[in-house]
Each structure stands twice: as C-alpha cells, then as structure tokens.
Amino acid sequence: MMNASKYSPGYFPVEHAEYRWVKKDHPEKAPNWCSVDLRDGNQALIVPMSLEEKLEFFQMLVRIGFKEIEVGFPAASETEYEFLRTLIEQDLIPEDVTIQVLTQCREHIIRKTFEAVKGAPRAVVHFYNSTSKAQREQVFKKSKEEIKEIALEGAKLVKQLSEEYDGNFLFEYSPESFTGTEPDFALDVCNAVIDVMQPTVERPMIINLPVTVEMSLPHVYANQIEYCSDRLHNREAIILSTHPHNDRGTGVADTELALLAGAQRVECCLFGNGERTGNVDAVTLAMNLYVLGVDPQLDFSNMPEIVETYERLTRMHVHERQPYAGALVFAAFSGSHQDAIAKGMKCKEADPLGRWTVPYLPIDPHDVSRTYDADVIRVNSQSGKGGIGYILETKYGFDLPAKMREHFGYTVKEVSDHAHAELKPEQILKVFEETYLNKRKPVLDVIEAHFIQGRSLKAVVTAKTGGAEYEWYAAGNGRLNAVNNAIKQGLGIEYSLETYTDQSLGKSSDASAASYVGLLWPDGSRTWGAGMDPDIIFSGILALVSAINNHFEQGGTN
Structure with a gap:
C-alpha cells in the first residue's frame, strides 16, 4: 500500500x-x-x-x-x-x-x-x-x-x-x-x-x-x-x-x-x-x-x-505526443475533430488577414514543416466523412457532394475497421476509385454517345450489356438527361437521378473533369458513381454508368 x-x-x-x-x-x-x-x-x-x-x-x-x-x-x-x-x-x-x-x-x-x-x-x-x-x-x-x-x-x-x-x-x-x-x-x-x-x-x-x-x-x-x-x-x-x-x-x-x-x-x-x-x-x-x-x-x-x-x-526518442514535435501531435482521427478542422481550413483561406483560428490546432503545422494531409487528418475506423472527404479533396482534387461524402466516409471506415489499421491518403484514393470511379461492369458499359439537335435534343448511345452491343435512342431536356432516358429504356430499368455535380480537376484547358451521380431506386436504396474524363459530358455519363453498376453489384434489382 x-x-x-x-x-x-x-x-x-x-x-x-x-x-x-x-x-x-x-x-x-x-x-x-x-x-x-x-x-x-x-x-x-x-x-x-x-x-x-x-x-x-x-x-x-x-x-x-x-x-x-x-x-x-x-x-x-x-x-x-x-x-x-x-x-x-x-x-x-x-x-x-x-x-x-x-x-x-x-x-x-x-x-x-x-x-x-x-x-x-x-x-x-x-x-x-x-x-x-x-x-x-x-x-x-x-x-x-x-x-x-x-x-x-x-x-x-x-x-x-x-x-x-x-x-x-x-x-x-x-x-x-x-x-x-x-x-x-x-x-x-x-x-x-x-x-x-x-x-x-x-x-x-x-x-x-x-x-x-x-x-x-x-x-x-x-x-x-x-x-x-x-x-x-x-x-x-x-x-x-x-x-x-x-x-x-x-x-x-x-x-x-x-x-x-x-x-x-x-x-x-x-x-x-x-x-x-x-x-x-x-x-x-x-x-x-x-x-x-x-x-x-x-x-x-x-x-x-x-x-x-x-x-x-x-539515442533518445521524441515521444509521439511530445508538444509541437511528436509524430501524432497534429493528428486528428476523431470524425468530429476532422470535420471541425476541415471547415476551419476553409474559413482560414477566406480570411484576408490570414489569421490562424482553426479548431483543435493551436498552431499551423506548416510552421514546423508538417503537412495537413500526412500529419493532421489521419484516417482510421474512428474517422468521419469530413476528414476523409478533406483528404480526397485537398490531396487529389475530388470534391464529393455532401451525401456521397457521407457514404464514402462509411465505406472507408469499414475498410479501416476490417484491416485494424490506419489508411494512408493513397489507400483512401484506391478505395474511392474501386468503389465509384469509371465502373463499367457488371451490367453496363457506354462506349460512346452522340447528340442530335432538333426540336428536342436526342441522344444516340452505343452501349454494351450482357455481352452484346446496342444502340439506344432517347430525347431529353439536356445531354445527360437524354442519355439517362436512353439507358433506362434500353435496360428496362427504373430509378430517379437525385444528384448530379461536376467539377474541373485542374486549371489548364486540358484538365480532366470529374462528375458525381446519385441514384434513388424503387426499393429505397441509393447508389453513387463518379466519372472522370477530359470531356465533362462523358465524365457525367461515366458517373451515371458507375452508379447503375454499383446498384447491381450490390445485388440490387429493378
């Protein structure tokens, strides 16, 4: 005692x-x-x-x-x-x-x-x-x-x-x-x-x-x-x-x-x-x-x-939690912390005086030669959509819609939980690519799409499904809407296109475009897809195709 x-x-x-x-x-x-x-x-x-x-x-x-x-x-x-x-x-x-x-x-x-x-x-x-x-x-x-x-x-x-x-x-x-x-x-x-x-x-x-x-x-x-x-x-x-x-x-x-x-x-x-x-x-x-x-x-x-x-x-060791110098002193694994830090970073960028007021970070890691992506937002099974989305956006440029970011967050956390390990940025990118990006199987692949402008816009879609190649035609009030109508008629399926956003992945004239699509199915399920292509229209088509394939890959039916 x-x-x-x-x-x-x-x-x-x-x-x-x-x-x-x-x-x-x-x-x-x-x-x-x-x-x-x-x-x-x-x-x-x-x-x-x-x-x-x-x-x-x-x-x-x-x-x-x-x-x-x-x-x-x-x-x-x-x-x-x-x-x-x-x-x-x-x-x-x-x-x-x-x-x-x-x-x-x-x-x-x-x-x-x-x-x-x-x-x-x-x-x-x-x-x-x-x-x-x-x-x-x-x-x-x-x-x-x-x-x-x-x-x-x-x-x-x-x-x-x-x-x-x-x-x-x-x-x-x-x-x-x-x-x-x-x-x-x-x-x-x-x-x-x-x-x-x-x-x-x-x-x-x-x-x-x-x-x-x-x-x-x-x-x-x-x-x-x-x-x-x-x-x-x-x-x-x-x-x-x-x-x-x-x-x-x-x-x-x-x-x-x-x-x-x-x-x-x-x-x-x-x-x-x-x-x-x-x-x-x-x-x-x-x-x-x-x-x-x-x-x-x-x-x-x-x-x-x-x-x-x-x-x-x-021959001494600087502890991982040593103030200002430790390997983990800037690391945020908690989802709520990551979300606050990500939002604080955006506010900092908008501050004309450049003042540092980011939540949970009393000092700018850059001041001591540390980086945001490698040292601040760290991803494991405790992380949240804010931090995971922040890494994907700041490191690789993909700015996902809010609900898709939430879905991706749960996907990444599940991968980390099963692996019992932290995920590095390149691993997070790999999960994103394998889950959403330019998925051309198991049901549908669109090879090309042409558009005919008349009294209404008509899409001519060349697609592969079930091992065969088809041409589908449909009108719509826009290019993606016309392609969407052609696919639904060609496959004989029904869903609602709930979300569509797109972005440029660079500032040069030859930069690729990224598009994101969210679909609501009759059984109440939602699927997400992303597309990337130099042509912004085709990137949207690839995102739509990816979301459709994700529905059937997950065992969905029409």
Missing part, C-alpha cells in the same frame, strides 16, 4: 507574497535562452555523446538560434575538457554566441575550469554550491554561515582567476537546490556573492535560481522568484535566470510563471532531456510563446530535421 503520511513539503513558501505576477497574461518578449543540452542533457544520456557528436549538436543549437550554450563541466571528464578546447582552438564559436561552463565552488575544480576555458572569446563561468536545508543537514553537515562561506570563497577565486587568465569572462552563480532553501537564506547568499563580484550594467552578472528538484506547485516558485527579484542587490546589473527540472511534471509551468514574476533568462534542454524526469523543454517553452504571437527568437521551423538529429545524436 502507498503511504502518503511519510511525505511532507520540503519547500519554504514566501510569507506575505505579493502575487503581482498574477496580473500578467503572458511574457511580452522572449527570455534569454541558454541551452544546457551539452552539459545537463549529455550527462543524463545512457551513452554520452562523443566529441564529434557534441560538435554536431552544438552546430544545430547555433542554427536554432541559441546565443548562450552551456558546453560542459570541463573538470568532470577528459571528453568535456577536449570539447571545450576544440571549440576555442578551432574558432568554432560564432561571434554572437556565448559559451558557458559549469563548476562547483571547490578550488581545484574552479582552477581546472579556467584552464579549460582560457582564450575563450566570450564565456560565462557558472559556479554553484548547494544551499538547501536537506543538503546542509544531511550531506555537508554545515551551518548556514558555513554554506554561505563556501559560496563567497568560490566567488572570490572565480573573480581572481578571471583577471589572471586570458579570455572574456562573465559570471553566473546558482544556489543549487534553491527550491529546498529558505528564500531569505538563498537571497542572503546571492547578495553576498553579488557584493563580491560587483557586476555593472555594462557587464551584468547572472543569478540563477534553479528548480533543482520540483517540490511545489508552480505558483509557489513564482512567488519565490518575485521575492528574490525585488530584493537582489544591484538589481539593474543582474540577469535573473531560472533552471527548472520536471520532477512533478510542471517544469514548463514553473518557467512560464517565473518569467511573469521577474525571471529574464531560461536554462533548458531540447525536448526536456536531462537528469531524472528531465530539464524544462526548450521547444515547448518557445513554441508556447510563438502561438501567443510572441517571437521566441528560436527557429523550430524545420522540426522534423531537429527531431531526427536529436534522436540520432542522443
């Missing part, structure tokens, strides 16, 4: 929180983004990336638009060290990109870090020590003052070495396990570090308040951020950063509320990779801004390529 009584909150809420951030709807601009894929993300992989793989991943991050990239913990392993030296010595860091390195507040690690980062054109040295109550009491067995002294000694050494080594250095400090630290103590440590580092508006310092472990609802973290943001020393020279993990599954919410509460920077990983349940997902955060009309300053327009590269280099 599960026993909830052994758990109690490990966080420290802000007393008398002001909640000013609650009045904001969303961030008005993108934060400073820092990818930690090559450090947090890489250390969380079962098989960490090789030097060559890390270089390729770095180049992908640059293409996406990250201007700050944490490239590793150079004192942790030789591969981390070599990667950093390769970036610097081979001049692989773009002028507008700042690399970042991580170090604990321990002297030998700080010294090795500066040895690794020397000569960097622009680098953030990110130093940290844990400040949480649990770590103080259980791991370090030190008092608050002793923990604070670790941070101060680290800050002093970082500042000293930055003046001794060649390079352009900026600084970041994190009270690790911030979410398990008393807010006033975390603030005290950060302010003491700021006083040592003496940042300026021209050379600001980053104070990072990480969600090392999620312990609370997101609003509690937002209050902690707002509390510290209001009270940090030299605030105009501070860039307030956040680094959320996802232990409670609310890393994105933590970050979004933190941005409302005063955070200006986000450390994140693509697709939420990272230790345990992962770091906050850069893709979801950026695209959440995008769909609110805020430019995220990151480019995920070629999402399939980014997913492929990520999966190949990390």
Whole structure:
C-alpha cells in the first residue's frame, strides 16, 4: 500500500507574497535562452555523446538560434575538457554566441575550469554550491554561515582567476537546490556573492535560481522568484535566470510563471532531456510563446530535421505526443475533430488577414514543416466523412457532394475497421476509385454517345450489356438527361437521378473533369458513381454508368 503520511513539503513558501505576477497574461518578449543540452542533457544520456557528436549538436543549437550554450563541466571528464578546447582552438564559436561552463565552488575544480576555458572569446563561468536545508543537514553537515562561506570563497577565486587568465569572462552563480532553501537564506547568499563580484550594467552578472528538484506547485516558485527579484542587490546589473527540472511534471509551468514574476533568462534542454524526469523543454517553452504571437527568437521551423538529429545524436526518442514535435501531435482521427478542422481550413483561406483560428490546432503545422494531409487528418475506423472527404479533396482534387461524402466516409471506415489499421491518403484514393470511379461492369458499359439537335435534343448511345452491343435512342431536356432516358429504356430499368455535380480537376484547358451521380431506386436504396474524363459530358455519363453498376453489384434489382 502507498503511504502518503511519510511525505511532507520540503519547500519554504514566501510569507506575505505579493502575487503581482498574477496580473500578467503572458511574457511580452522572449527570455534569454541558454541551452544546457551539452552539459545537463549529455550527462543524463545512457551513452554520452562523443566529441564529434557534441560538435554536431552544438552546430544545430547555433542554427536554432541559441546565443548562450552551456558546453560542459570541463573538470568532470577528459571528453568535456577536449570539447571545450576544440571549440576555442578551432574558432568554432560564432561571434554572437556565448559559451558557458559549469563548476562547483571547490578550488581545484574552479582552477581546472579556467584552464579549460582560457582564450575563450566570450564565456560565462557558472559556479554553484548547494544551499538547501536537506543538503546542509544531511550531506555537508554545515551551518548556514558555513554554506554561505563556501559560496563567497568560490566567488572570490572565480573573480581572481578571471583577471589572471586570458579570455572574456562573465559570471553566473546558482544556489543549487534553491527550491529546498529558505528564500531569505538563498537571497542572503546571492547578495553576498553579488557584493563580491560587483557586476555593472555594462557587464551584468547572472543569478540563477534553479528548480533543482520540483517540490511545489508552480505558483509557489513564482512567488519565490518575485521575492528574490525585488530584493537582489544591484538589481539593474543582474540577469535573473531560472533552471527548472520536471520532477512533478510542471517544469514548463514553473518557467512560464517565473518569467511573469521577474525571471529574464531560461536554462533548458531540447525536448526536456536531462537528469531524472528531465530539464524544462526548450521547444515547448518557445513554441508556447510563438502561438501567443510572441517571437521566441528560436527557429523550430524545420522540426522534423531537429527531431531526427536529436534522436540520432542522443539515442533518445521524441515521444509521439511530445508538444509541437511528436509524430501524432497534429493528428486528428476523431470524425468530429476532422470535420471541425476541415471547415476551419476553409474559413482560414477566406480570411484576408490570414489569421490562424482553426479548431483543435493551436498552431499551423506548416510552421514546423508538417503537412495537413500526412500529419493532421489521419484516417482510421474512428474517422468521419469530413476528414476523409478533406483528404480526397485537398490531396487529389475530388470534391464529393455532401451525401456521397457521407457514404464514402462509411465505406472507408469499414475498410479501416476490417484491416485494424490506419489508411494512408493513397489507400483512401484506391478505395474511392474501386468503389465509384469509371465502373463499367457488371451490367453496363457506354462506349460512346452522340447528340442530335432538333426540336428536342436526342441522344444516340452505343452501349454494351450482357455481352452484346446496342444502340439506344432517347430525347431529353439536356445531354445527360437524354442519355439517362436512353439507358433506362434500353435496360428496362427504373430509378430517379437525385444528384448530379461536376467539377474541373485542374486549371489548364486540358484538365480532366470529374462528375458525381446519385441514384434513388424503387426499393429505397441509393447508389453513387463518379466519372472522370477530359470531356465533362462523358465524365457525367461515366458517373451515371458507375452508379447503375454499383446498384447491381450490390445485388440490387429493378
């Protein structure tokens, strides 16, 4: 049995929180983004990336638009060290990109870090020590003052070495396990570090308040951020950063509320990779801004390529339901959803401003290089006539009458149900062709039709039935009506031509025409047929013939 009584909150809420951030709807601009894929993300992989793989991943991050990239913990392993030296010595860091390195507040690690980062054109040295109550009491067995002294000694050494080594250095400090630290103590440590580092508006310092472990609802973290943001020393020279993990599954919410509460920077990983349940997902955060009309300053327009590269280099899998990037996130199998999407697409085309308001799709799939026919309207036994008809129309140009579309929908669903499988667009087209299009058996085939214009229009129809060829004659008030009368008399059958529509399948002068016919038979049944031919009159005749043949193929009698 599960026993909830052994758990109690490990966080420290802000007393008398002001909640000013609650009045904001969303961030008005993108934060400073820092990818930690090559450090947090890489250390969380079962098989960490090789030097060559890390270089390729770095180049992908640059293409996406990250201007700050944490490239590793150079004192942790030789591969981390070599990667950093390769970036610097081979001049692989773009002028507008700042690399970042991580170090604990321990002297030998700080010294090795500066040895690794020397000569960097622009680098953030990110130093940290844990400040949480649990770590103080259980791991370090030190008092608050002793923990604070670790941070101060680290800050002093970082500042000293930055003046001794060649390079352009900026600084970041994190009270690790911030979410398990008393807010006033975390603030005290950060302010003491700021006083040592003496940042300026021209050379600001980053104070990072990480969600090392999620312990609370997101609003509690937002209050902690707002509390510290209001009270940090030299605030105009501070860039307030956040680094959320996802232990409670609310890393994105933590970050979004933190941005409302005063955070200006986000450390994140693509697709939420990272230790345990992962770091906050850069893709979801950026695209959440995008769909609110805020430019995220990151480019995920070629999402399939980014997913492929990520999966190949990390050996991780992007889940099919991963927001914005998963293989099925735009897929609509439900008939009612498909119908709403199809109608929304038509409304979008008629909107002169091109605004995106399509039901069930918060983002235009084209914006991330996905397609409507392959990714949005997906057909299985749960699908409806709207989606199935939409695929047939948008992919192949066939615009069926409403009642025929309904009949076709049931036909396709039956095929999918029996196969226990999704049907691809080409399979849907095949069902349409086999069910309706240009069917010349089992009873009737019209070879040709001529028309004689006199006091009334007369049709001369050459037809095959029962293995023999005949010529039938009949008058009518139009060409198709005359052919229809000739066929009914020739076969000795009776039905009503209820529906007839036609369309061009292209814009050129030699485009084929498509026609659709619906027949009502004396027994109350209805059959449908479609015809396609360069001649629009003959396409209508073929549709009529197809509908007649469908009646007899289904066992109908006159």
